[in-house]
Each structure stands twice: as C-alpha cells, then as structure tokens.
Amino acid sequence: MIFTKGKIVEQKAVANGYYLLSIAQPDIASKAIPGQFVMLKAWERGDLILPRPFSLYRILPRQGQLQILYKVRGKGTAEMARRVPGDEVELIGPSGNGVTLPAKGAIALLGRGIGAAPLMAIAEEAAAKGLAVYTFLSARKRELVLGDEDFARYSRRVIVATDADQENGSRLLTDLLADLLSEGISVDRVFTCGSKRLARGLVPMQSQYGFKAYVLLEEVMACGIGACKGCVCKIAAPGGGGVVYKKVCQDGPVFPVDEVVW
Amino acid sequence: MQVDISVELASGLRLKNPVMPASGTYEYGDNVNAFDPAELGAIVTKSISLVPWPGNAPPRLCETSSGLLNAVGIPSEGLKSFRENTLPRLKKYNTDLIVSVAGKSVTEFAQVIAGLEAEEGISAYELNFSCPNLGNGIPFATQPQLMQQALEQARQATARPLIVKLSPNVTDIKVMAQAAEKGGADALALINTVTGMAIDVERRRPVLGNIFGGLSGPAIKPIALRMVWETVGAVSIPVIGLGGINNTADALEFFLAGASAIQVGTANFANPLVMLEIIKGIANYLQENKFTKLTDIVGLARTAIEE
Numbered sequence: 001m002i003f004t005k006g007k008i009v010e011q012k013a014v015a016n017g018y019y020l021l022s023i024a025q026p027d028i029a030s031k032a033i034p035g036q037f038v039m040l041k042a043w044e045r046g047d048l049i050l051p052r053p054f055s056l057y058r059i060l061p062r063q064g065q066l067q068i069l070y071k072v073r074g075k076g077t078a079e080m081a082r083r084v085p086g087d088e089v090e091l092i093g094p095s096g097n098g099v100t101l102p103a104k105g106a107i108a109l110l111g112r113g114i115g116a117a118p119l120m121a122i123a124e125e126a127a128a129k130g131l132a133v134y135t136f137l138s139a140r141k142r143e144l145v146l147g148d149e150d151f152a153r154y155s156r157r158v159i160v161a162t163d164a165d166q167e168n169g170s171r172l173l174t175d176l177l178a179d180l181l182s183e184g185i186s187v188d189r190v191f192t193c194g195s196k197r198l199a200r201g202l203v204p205m206q207s208q209y210g211f212k213a214y215v216l217l218e219e220v221m222a223c224g225i226g227a228c229k230g231c232v233c234k235i236a237a238p239g240g241g242g243v244v245y246k247k248v249c250q251d252g253p254v255f256p257v258d259e260v261v262w
Numbered sequence: 263m264q265v266d267i268s269v270e271l272a273s274g275l276r277l278k279n280p281v282m283p284a285s286g287t288y289e290y291g292d293n294v295n296a297f298d299p300a301e302l303g304a305i306v307t308k309s310i311s312l313v314p315w316p317g318n319a320p321p322r323l324c325e326t327s328s329g330l331l332n333a334v335g336i337p338s339e340g341l342k343s344f345r346e347n348t349l350p351r352l353k354k355y356n357t358d359l360i361v362s363v364a365g366k367s368v369t370e371f372a373q374v375i376a377g378l379e380a381e382e383g384i385s386a387y388e389l390n391f392s393c394p395n396l397g398n399g400i401p402f403a404t405q406p407q408l409m410q411q412a413l414e415q416a417r418q419a420t421a422r423p424l425i426v427k428l429s430p431n432v433t434d435i436k437v438m439a440q441a442a443e444k445g446g447a448d449a450l451a452l453i454n455t456v457t458g459m460a461i462d463v464e465r466r467r468p469v470l471g472n473i474f475g476g477l478s479g480p481a482i483k484p485i486a487l488r489m490v491w492e493t494v495g496a497v498s499i500p501v502i503g504l505g506g507i508n509n510t511a512d513a514l515e516f517f518l519a520g521a522s523a524i525q526v527g528t529a530n531f532a533n534p535l536v537m538l539e540i541i542k543g544i545a546n547y548l549q550e551n552k553f554t555k556l557t558d559i560v561g562l563a564r565t566a567i568e569e
Contacts, residue, residue, distance in 0.1 A: 003296040003534050041532070047327045049479050049508075049532045092534065220323045222330060223531040227289035229334050230323035245316055245337065 001092065001225055002027050008042075008087045009065060015143050017072045018114070019081050020057070026064030028093050032056055034101075034121035035191075035216060035254045038066065038093030039224035043079040051092065052076040053221045053249070055118035055193075057147070069117040069146060095224045096253050099214065101125065105188040106132035108180075108211075109151075110173045110202070113139050115194015116146045118216050122191055127154035134180060134187065136173040138195075140164055174201035181209045191216065192257070202257045213257040219248040226250035234261035265548040266555035267541070269303070269523050271500050272423035272448035275386055277303035277358055277523065280556060281513070281541045284504050284527030285309055285362035285390060285427070286334070290352060296534035300356040301541065303523065307344075307352065309364035309390040312373050314340035319471040324460045329481030329506075330528050331458055333472035336364050336393055341377045349381060358385035360425065363416070364393050368408065372415035379420055386423040389416060389447075392454045392476075403429035403454065406441035413445035425502065428452040428493070430482075435489045436496035443497045451502040451525060452493060453486045479528040482506045487519055494520030494561065509536070510543025517544075517556065518563035 006025030014020050028038060034056070041051035058067035072078050083089070099122055101107065107126050109119040116137050123133050135155040139145045141164045151158045159176050161168040168176060173192075181187070186209070192198050193216040202213040219231040232245035233252065236259055243261050246252065269280045282304040290299060290307075299305055317337030324331040339348065352359055361384050365371040371389055378384060391403035391412070402409045409426075416424060426442040428435065430453035439450055455476025460469040486505025494501050503521030507513050508529045516524050529536045544556065553559055 001294050001296075046480060048325075049328060049528065050325050050330065051532065090533075220321060220325075222323055222325075222332070222528070223289070223534075225289050225294045225534075226291060227287060227294070228323070228332070228531055229286070229317060229337055230332055232317070232320050232322060234320070245320070 001095070002031065003092050004028070005088050006066070006091050008083055008085050008089060010085055011081075011083060014069070014146060018144070018146060019070055019072070021068045021070065021080070023066045023068065023089060023091070024064055025066055025091055028091060029059055029064050029066050030061045032059045032066070032094035033098035034059065034125045035098035035118060036094040036096050037118070037224070037253060038091050038095060039221070040068075040080065040089050040091055042083050042087065042089040045079065048075055048079065050222050051090065051224065052080070053095070053224055055216070056094075057117045057120045058124060059121050069114070069120070071114040092224055095249055097251070099191060099254050101129060101131060102188040104131065106134065106186065108134045108136065108177055108187045108190045110136045110177065110190065110192040110198050111138075112173070112194035112198055113144060114146065115192070118193055119191060120147050120150055123151055123154040132156050134185070135159070136161070136176055138162065138173050142167065172201065173198055174205065178205065187211050189214070196262055199257050199260065200262050206258065214254050215257050215260060217248050217253050217255060217260070221249055224249050235259050236261055265545050265553065267545055267548070269556060271425070271502070271523060272386065275358070275423045275448070279303040279541050280517075280523035280544070281537050282306050282360070282523065282525050283530060283537065284525040285388060286336070287527040287530050297538045301538055302357050304358035304360050304385065305352060305355060306360045306388060306525065307348070307362050309336050309338060309362040310341055310344045310374055311336070311338040311364045311366070312341050312370050312377075314338060314343065321469060321471050324469040324475065326460060326477065327481065329477050329479035330531070331460055331470065331475040331477050332455070333470040333475035335472060336390070338364060341374050345378065345381065349383075353383040359383055360386045360388050362388045362390050364390045365412065366393060368412045369415060371412050372419040375416055375419040384422060386425055386448070387416070387420065388425040388427055388451060389413065390427050392427065392429045401429055401431070403427070403438065404432050406437055409438065410441045410445040413442060413447060417446035423448040425449045425451050427454055429454045430485055430489055430505070431457050435492055439493040439497050443499055447499060449500040449502060449522070450493060450497065451504060453482070453489050453505040456482050456485060478506065480506045480508050483508075483512060487515055490516055490521050491519045491564075494564070507540075510540050510547065513540050513544060514547060514559070517559050518561070520561035520564055522560060
C-alpha cells in the first residue's frame with residue numbers, strides 16, 4: 001500500500017456530471033492491476049473528512065499516470081470535479097484484489113453506466129495478453145454510455161444498449177451476452193460492474209454457457225485499507241447456510257457472482 | 263533540548279509517548295501501515311470477544327458534516343483466532359500493546375482476559391463497555407452497577423492494568439467514571455462514539471443497516487473535551503482523552519484539560535500519518551514553549567481558571 005500524493009494532469013468533462021481525471025502518480029501506476037482502486041482526497045474542507053474510493057479506468061505505468069472516470073454523486077465527487085490540472089491530490093493505493101485473467105481465450109465485460117469505469121483497465125490488459133474481449137455497455141441515455149470508443153480499441157465487439165434511445169431494444173446486457181454466446185462464441189470469464197441486476201443475472205448463465213463470472217462491488221468506505229470494517233458485503237458462508245461479511249476494500253472489490261448474497 | 267513525552271498510565275505502564283490509535287480504527291495487517299507501528303505510544307487492538315462476532319448488517323457507514331456515523335457493531339475474530347493469528351504478529355512491534363476486550367455479559371470480559379493471561383507481551387487491557395449487555399440490551403457503559411460488576415470480575419482475572427473506556431451517552435459522565443474507579447480501573451479512556459442516525463431522503467429510510475450508529479470525528483470533539491474535563495475533576499486515576507482529535511492542536515486541548523494521553527480514531531482514515539504528525543507536534547509545542555516534559559502541561563487550563 002502506498003500513501004502518497006499526485007498531481008492532476010487533466011480533468012475532462014465527458015458527459016454532464018461525468019469526468020475523466022488523469023493523475024500523475026508513477027508509484028501507484030507501476031504497481032496497480034485492473035480491478036484495484038485508490039482512495040482519493042483533494043480538498044481542505046473541515047466538514048468533508050474522509051477520502052473517497054475511485055476505480056481505475058486506465059493504468060498507465062509508462063506515462064506514470066492513473067485515469068479515473070467518475071460521476072458526481074455527492075460532496076466529495078463535486079469537490080473532485082472542481083480540481084484543475086496542477087492541483088495536488090492525496091492517494092492511498094493500490095487497494096483491493098484486482099482481477100485474475102485467464103491465460104488464453106475470451107472474456108466478456110458487462111458495464112452499466114459509470115460501472116464501465118473499472119472494466120476499461122481490464123479490457124486493456126486482456127487485449128495486451130491476446131485475449132478476445134467482448135464489451136457490453138448500457139446506460140439510460142446514449143451520452144451516458146461511457147468510454148465506448150476506448151473500449152472499441154481493445155474489444156472484438158462493443159455492444160451497446162440504452163433505455164431511453166431503445167438501442168438494442170433496451171435489452172438487458174445479460175440477454176445480449178446470451179445472443180452472442182448462441183452464435184457459437186464462447187467466453188471463459190465475465191466481469192461486471194454497475195448493476196446488481198446484471199450480476200445476479202449472470203449466476204445461472206455460468207453453468208449454461210461454461211464461464212465464471214465476477215462482479216466488482218462498490219461500497220461506502222472510510223479507510224479503504226481494511227481498518228474500519230465499514231464496507232462489508234454479504235457473502236454466502238462456505239459450506240452453505242448463513243452469511244458472512246467480507247470487506248469490499250480488502251477481500252474484494254472483485255467477488256464471484258455466485259458467492260455474493262444479493 | 264530533548265523533551266520527555268513519555269506518560270505513566272498505571273504502575274508499571276509507561277508509554278514512550280502519549281499517542282495511540284482508538285480501538286478499531288487502526289489496521290495492523292502487513293503492508294497497510296503508513297509508518298512503523300513501533301513509533302506509537304501503544305498499539306490498541308480491535309475489541310476481542312470470547313467467540314467470533316460478525317458485526318452489523320451493512321450499510322455500516324455514513325459521513326456527516328465533520329463526522330462519521332458508523333454501525334460496524336464490533337466484529338471480532340474471537341479470542342482463539344486473536345491469540346493464534348493476530349497476537350503473535352502484534353508482539354513483534356517494539357511498543358506497548360493494549361488489548362481491547364468486549365463482552366455481552368458481566369462474566370465475558372473476565373473470560374476473555376483469563377484466556378490471554380498466559381500470553382506475554384500484553385501491557386494492559388482496555389475494556390470496551392459500549393457493547394449492549396445481552397440481558398437488557400443496554401450498553402454496560404450506561405449502567406454503573408452492571409459495569410462495576412463486569413469490571414470487578416475482570417479485576418480479579420488479572421494483575422495487568424485495566425483501562426475502562428467510557429461512553430458519552432449518559433446523563434452524568436462523572437457517575438460512570440467514579441463507578442469505574444471504584445471497580446478497580448487503573449485508567450479511563452473517553453469518549454466512545456455519540457449515538458446518532460441519518461436518513462436517506464431519496465429512499466426515505468434510515469441510511470445505516472442498524473438504524474442507529476455512533477458519531478465520531480471532529481464534530482464530537484467539544485463534547486469529548488468537556489467530558490474529559492469533568493472526568494479529570496471527578497477521579498484521581500489517569501484519563502486518556504479521545505473523540506474527534508484531528509491534529510496536534512486538538513491533542514493539546516485534551517492535555518490542557520487534564521488528559522494524560524490521547525487516542526486518535528477517525529482521523530486515521532482521513533490521514534494515515536496523523537498519529538505520527540501529532541507525536542512530533544506535541545514535542546515541538548513543548549520545546550517552543552519551554553516545557554521540558556509533557557506532564558508539565560497536563561491540566562494547565564484547569565489551573566488557569568483557578569488563579
């Protein structure tokens with residue numbers, strides 16, 4: 001775990017209330033793997049005491065930079081959106097367990113809204129390893145489908161569905177994945193983020209289509225390093241019967257979809 | 263000139279400096295420390311119960327203005343796992359180790375302590391009386407007689423120093439402090455979190471899974487300081503101050519009110535280096551103001567108003 005500072009290199013509005021932030025922080029950039037996250041703090045406000053967890057959209061070790069795609073949700077992210085290039089941010093990370101990619105074959109990524117953010121780092125790494133990547137993105141409106149051009153660079157196919165614009169008939173990404181798989185394409189692993197409904201929907205598909213699916217969970221955090229025990233999720237107790245609490249920050253944020261109690 | 267910032271909390275318990283983490287706010291796993299834990303006056307563990315406790319259902323956290331509400335609910339690995347897995351790792355740090363003990367019955371605190379007595383390297387126990395008593399669901403720390411009973415049993419179980427952690431959720435903190443002193447406490451630590459809640463207006467329901475939580479952070483510092491002041495005036499044992507301490511100046515306020523040592527909780531989440539900064543800040547303050555030792559300033563704000 002690195003406790004450090006970084007400088008904002010770029011802050012770009014990508015949609016109304018959505019930003020792409022680039023931070024120069026070579027130490028974390030050289031250590032982080034897809035699926036991990038950082039705790040960020042970029043304000044001197046007495047009323048806003050805690051850092052906030054942010055997923056990593058792109059990890060750029062050669063440039064010594066991290067890219068973070070985020071949505072303004074509350075006071076912390078609103079403050080973050082006001083920071084400009086040259087401003088300093090405090091970082092803790094890389095936190096959590098990242099994803100484990102298969103050695104070969106194909107993966108699918110299912111992202112809903114801002115949940116697409118951590119999937120980008122996975123797509124990039126998978127493509128670099130020679131894996132076939134199939135990306136499925138959905139959002140309420142077309143302009144909230146984030147990063148589709150970036151995903152296109154690393155994916156065999158990017159399939160988009162929107163609610164309001166009825167692209168792909170507003171269908172669920174799990175149904176669109178099933179369509180792809182019935183074309184005879186097979187995937188080894190599926191990663192999803194941004195929708196509990198999608199993650200739940202993947203559970204029965206695993207045995208049907210022969211893949212293993214993982215969800216990247218989000219939870220309110222105070223420390224991001226396992227100290228506060230505040231960010232727990234419910235996980236089925238091993239051996240069946242009952243529930244255990246696991247820390248999203250330390251035991252996750254990546255969990256097998258069939259272990260999470262939804 | 264070197265200043266002496268060591269503190270004696272009980273006979274045989276002298277900490278090299280007065281700064282320690284509040285129980286449950288400091289992660290002592292490998293690879294998660296922003297600085298060497300040996301720099302601390304003492305390490306205070308998460309609360310240990312007799313058997314494992316899962317803690318409360320999520321959501322467990324809600325940040326409020328200048329504060330943090332938590333309903334974590336004292337998850338504990340249990341005595342056996344603590345003894346076998348955690349304690350050996352903690353002993354290797356070259357500083358004092360204070361084990362926080364939790365229980366849900368009058369006898370459980372003493373049982374946990376009895377299970378740790380054969381272990382070397384424990385400097386003291388801190389009794390977390392803020393958990394609800396199984397009998398009536400009311401925390402020990404708000405019932406003087408019940409707390410005193412649990413404390414007396416713990417006292418019989420060990421010769422090691424006992425620190426009693428007090429809750430602010432009482433009408434008169436002096437009553438609780440005196441009950442703890444009478445029950446055999448060597449020192450007191452206060453305050454634990456202040457009971458509160460938050461409601462999500464969009465979902466129109468309580469934010470926390472447990473509905474109620476404990477408020478910590480800068481928002482509660484004035485309450486904590488007032489209660490430390492009152493307690494110092496009501497007992498003759500050392501008082502450890504905590505509650506919203508965020509920097510050196512906050513810590514100094516507690517010493518000037520009469521606290522012998524301090525603990526830092528929520529601020530560790532915001533700034534993992536904060537305890538180290540406070541240790542250095544205290545020494546600098548003493549030097550700049552020509553004091554030779556920390557004990558010279560303990561309670562000075564009290565004498566100031568007597569003059």
